[in-house]
Amino acid sequence: MSTDLYQEGLLALAGAAEGEGRLDDPDVTLTLDNPLCGDRVTLDLHCDQAGRIAALGHHVRGCVLCRAAANLLGQQAIGQDAASLDTLQRAIKGALRGRHAWPTDERWQDLTLFEPAAAHKSRHECVLLPFEAVVEALRQHGEGGATGT
Amino acid sequence: MSTDLYQEGLLALAGAAEGEGRLDDPDVTLTLDNPLCGDRVTLDLHCDQAGRIAALGHHVRGCVLCRAAANLLGQQAIGQDAASLDTLQRAIKGALRGRHAWPTDERWQDLTLFEPAAAHKSRHECVLLPFEAVVEALRQHGEGGATGT
Amino acid sequence: MSFDPHAARADFPLLRRDHEPALHYLDNAATAQVAAPVLEAIHAHETTSRANVLRGVHRLAEAATEAYGTARETVACHLNAVDPDEIVFTSGCTAALNLVAHAFGATLAPGDEVVISELEHHSNIVPWQMLRDRTGIGLRVIPVTEEGRLDLTLLPDIVGPRTRLIAVTHASNVTGALTEVGPIVDAARAVGARVLLDGAQQVPHARVDVQALGVDFYCFSGHKVFGPNGIGVLWARRELLADLPPFLGGGEMIRRVRLSETTWAPPPQRFEAGTPPIAQAVGLGAALRWLGRHDIDAVGRHLEALTQRLVEGLHTLGTERVRVLGPGSGHPRGPLVAFDVPGAHPHDIAQLLDGHGVAVRGGHHCAQPLMDAYDLAGTTRASLALYNDAADVDACLEALETALRKLL
Amino acid sequence: MSFDPHAARADFPLLRRDHEPALHYLDNAATAQVAAPVLEAIHAHETTSRANVLRGVHRLAEAATEAYGTARETVACHLNAVDPDEIVFTSGCTAALNLVAHAFGATLAPGDEVVISELEHHSNIVPWQMLRDRTGIGLRVIPVTEEGRLDLTLLPDIVGPRTRLIAVTHASNVTGALTEVGPIVDAARAVGARVLLDGAQQVPHARVDVQALGVDFYCFSGHKVFGPNGIGVLWARRELLADLPPFLGGGEMIRRVRLSETTWAPPPQRFEAGTPPIAQAVGLGAALRWLGRHDIDAVGRHLEALTQRLVEGLHTLGTERVRVLGPGSGHPRGPLVAFDVPGAHPHDIAQLLDGHGVAVRGGHHCAQPLMDAYDLAGTTRASLALYNDAADVDACLEALETALRKLL
Ligand SMILES: Cc1ncc(COP(=O)(O)O)c(C=O)c1O
Numbered sequence A, B: 001m002s003t004d005l006y007q008e009g010l011l012a013l014a015g016a017a018e019g020e021g022r023l024d025d026p027d028v029t030l031t032l033d034n035p036l037c038g039d040r041v042t043l044d045l046h047c048d049q050a051g052r053i054a055a056l057g058h059h060v061r062g063c064v065l066c067r068a069a070a071n072l073l074g075q076q077a078i079g080q081d082a083a084s085l086d087t088l089q090r091a092i093k094g095a096l097r098g099r100h101a102w103p104t105d106e107r108w109q110d111l112t113l114f115e116p117a118a119a120h121k122s123r124h125e126c127v128l129l130p131f132e133a134v135v136e137a138l139r140q141h142g143e144g145g146a147t148g149t
Numbered sequence C, D: 001m002s003f004d005p006h007a008a009r010a011d012f013p014l015l016r017r018d019h020e021p022a023l024h025y026l027d028n029a030a031t032a033q034v035a036a037p038v039l040e041a042i043h044a045h046e047t048t049s050r051a052n053v054l055r056g057v058h059r060l061a062e063a064a065t066e067a068y069g070t071a072r073e074t075v076a077c078h079l080n081a082v083d084p085d086e087i088v089f090t091s092g093c094t095a096a097l098n099l100v101a102h103a104f105g106a107t108l109a110p111g112d113e114v115v116i117s118e119l120e121h122h123s124n125i126v127p128w129q130m131l132r133d134r135t136g137i138g139l140r141v142i143p144v145t146e147e148g149r150l151d152l153t154l155l156p157d158i159v160g161p162r163t164r165l166i167a168v169t170h171a172s173n174v175t176g177a178l179t180e181v182g183p184i185v186d187a188a189r190a191v192g193a194r195v196l197l198d199g200a201q202q203v204p205h206a207r208v209d210v211q212a213l214g215v216d217f218y219c220f221s222g223h224k225v226f227g228p229n230g231i232g233v234l235w236a237r238r239e240l241l242a243d244l245p246p247f248l249g250g251g252e253m254i255r256r257v258r259l260s261e262t263t264w265a266p267p268p269q270r271f272e273a274g275t276p277p278i279a280q281a282v283g284l285g286a287a288l289r290w291l292g293r294h295d296i297d298a299v300g301r302h303l304e305a306l307t308q309r310l311v312e313g314l315h316t317l318g319t320e321r322v323r324v325l326g327p328g329s330g331h332p333r334g335p336l337v338a339f340d341v342p343g344a345h346p347h348d349i350a351q352l353l354d355g356h357g358v359a360v361r362g363g364h365h366c367a368q369p370l371m372d373a374y375d376l377a378g379t380t381r382a383s384l385a386l387y388n389d390a391a392d393v394d395a396c397l398e399a400l401e402t403a404l405r406k407l408l
């Protein structure tokens, strides 16, 4: 049932506003669109010397899934680096497509809230967009902190 | 039956070689292709002061229908002008398409040989090509005798 | 003559199926369902007359060529075109628009201008942007009013001596606004420009008479008029087509190919390179004949009543909660309604509605510039077709109420 | 595993019909007949899963998107592509060739060269001529041998430092010659050029492995592989596609449309503007699965034997009367035979054969430059498919003998 998607927990995470808002003077800023639905995520990052995220601010024009995913990042991405988030993003993609199980890492346990989305292929990108954005932002930061659009 | 097309009379006309061959020093020369099958008619005309055909030579790379039509022109087109041949060409087209009866003009009575072609739409152009060529050649001659290709 | 939506609906196998929950298909602006006579016509063609067209002399080739030609005549007749040879079959409305952007575009000089609007579907924006970037033409844009109609008061500022074409939608796929064609044609004629109408959202619901409209190009898609996928139509005035260079190259569109140089067949073949969508043309012909069997004015009244029911129902949910886009009651609109619910994303709404069997679309509807004008990421759109009825509209409204309770 | 042509033939409704006279369909190179499972797959799709793809969240949209994606996977698998995203659906082989001529063509500079051949179908000539005339590239042509094969001995003279692409047919639709791909790929690689194969006449009859071929672009049409009309395929290497600009503009192929500027979606969407041929893709998937159920090597042997029977039968009519085009027995050929009868026009032959229920094609077969090379207006062509049998070939030969008695 598609309404399974809209569990209490997911709706709560989508409303949690973790990391919501823009950062002053970010090291890198990135906006990513989902061409299929017009969702848009803007991310600001502060990074430490080692390239780990020190602070994250996001502005999401998106659905419950996209907002929840961005808030999960806002809660849990601090201290993560490009490699670990890239791995995570691929793991989520694979899990949504039914290729393997969901990550069990405790830090990311709220990912289970997205499990029902696997049955709705058209919504996969809604979940993935914030994760893709953070990976791309860190990549750009690693390349010299170019400010992307 | 499609074999009705290939009556004795039509095969004889196709083999008649009336007007076959090129003219020396033509007033106008025109080559017309049928893009759908690669048939090609080359016409040379001598015209009198009034724009009537004084001599006609043709070279046809085409089917029985096309050759028969060109030979019919070779037999009968001498003395005809642009207007009368244009009318004739339209009449043949209309008759092939079943829009009206075949011309009954005695000069063109052999047109009846083409009646079975009406049932074969893909062959209409084979019949028409020489008539279109002569009309176009006379038009170009009227415009100042440009040598078309 | 009158119109019975349930009789019409009976012709749609997919709508007759026992869905659980019952299906309320309100995504017709994206793709309409296909009528059974269309499927039957295609099946009959493929099992009795399948062959390539135009070049063969055997009986199947003759039959296929005949069927393809008849389809062209049916389309010409449906649009009241002067001549079947004014009908070019393409693979869709988008392909038709690209054809014009390339073939007509090739006749433009740098600095010449094409006028589009903020209301356009991407398919009537991007080809012109690509033309601009290729050739240096200018692109001018008619803005929309708050209500989502073309702001024609600005025409005198936008249309000028360099304008060569005004290319706008006949009916918006987002606001439902119907374009007032008269003033546009007048403005174009005053400067010697051409007019193109994108009829993708108009042909399924209304009588379209290209001669009466006075435009130069018209296009639409098969899959939105209860016909097959993979086919579209470009209509253009005969004398205009005759002067345009081809767009795609290949078989069937040539007069003579030499390695050094090639000459073109006359229209419409010149614009139909390669084996055309033959079975689809046959299907489209069947779709337009099916559509033509209905009293289109009665269909219009039916759709108008349903649209009003939908708009009023949305108003009942609270105009502060549900913001309906599109023209007010004073202006004509097509049978589709897009709305914004501040705080609830269209995808979530569409997903929750689907749980109740109501199929609507959420997103930008391939009209991002319009979304930008409204400063929205997207909207939810319910779009009607002649087979919809009050039960569909009511199911939509009910499901929406439930969804909003969850999301807001 | 072996192959039974009569079992295969039973899947073709049109071939089962009681024609009078009995039908011997030998015009497969123009269009093959469509397999019943294809018609059934399309019907099932249209009556259970019809919707627009990629953008909708409701269940029909999900089902349609899924079906469309599955079709892409089936095609990728059939060609042994690395990734389904290397498969671009087009409206046909001609459209695929035009796509490359525009998208890859846009990356070329004046003076760069594209190599084609004298053996090409117009669809692989005209798009390159139009590119030449638009952009000033050079067009070089590989001549054919007397036997109708590419004269690869001339490659070193033709391929040079400015060569950017060699675009040739994989199997000729006139001489039946199969292209020796290895030397062409080597010649291209030596100068950093790409290779395109036009596989329209190869995919219906043979195993095609794009990785093993080592080429860069490959294309074919649905209607020649027992699938629907109105669909074709372009395969290209992922990294190549990723670097190409789009060709057609419209919905589905964008990332972000602004009126000032637009960005593109990744491949394959970037190259699929507008609503794609969804039902046709589903049908093509079904066709390739149907084809894949047969032992393609056994099919190859069956067709080789039939082709030989046909060639030998033609020789029996007198090699001075009937001149068979194409490679001699030393060289591989596809299952089609074109021939010239001096003094008898192909249209007359085809018409007379039709009177005996034998459907063949007469004309230039969209290969006028090849006809020019042979100094012929056209030829008569009998082309086979896996469902043909010895009775078809014999009927053709018998009817031909009768026709020649009449015409010569
Ligand atoms: C107004 C309008 N124009 C053009 C199109 C493009 O049609 P298609 O995707 O069938 O090519 C659509 C449909 O999506 C539309 O609504």
Ligand SMILES: Cc1ncc(COP(=O)(O)O)c(C=O)c1O
Pocket (backbone or CB within 6 Å): C251, C273, C274, C275, C276, D029, D030, D092, D093, D094, D095, D121, D123, D124, D169, D171, D172, D173, D198, D200, D201, D221, D223, D232, D366
């Ligand atoms: C070798 C070859 N290439 C290209 C084509 C063009 O295919 P289509 O007409 O389906 O686009 C054909 C078929 O006519 C062909 O035989």
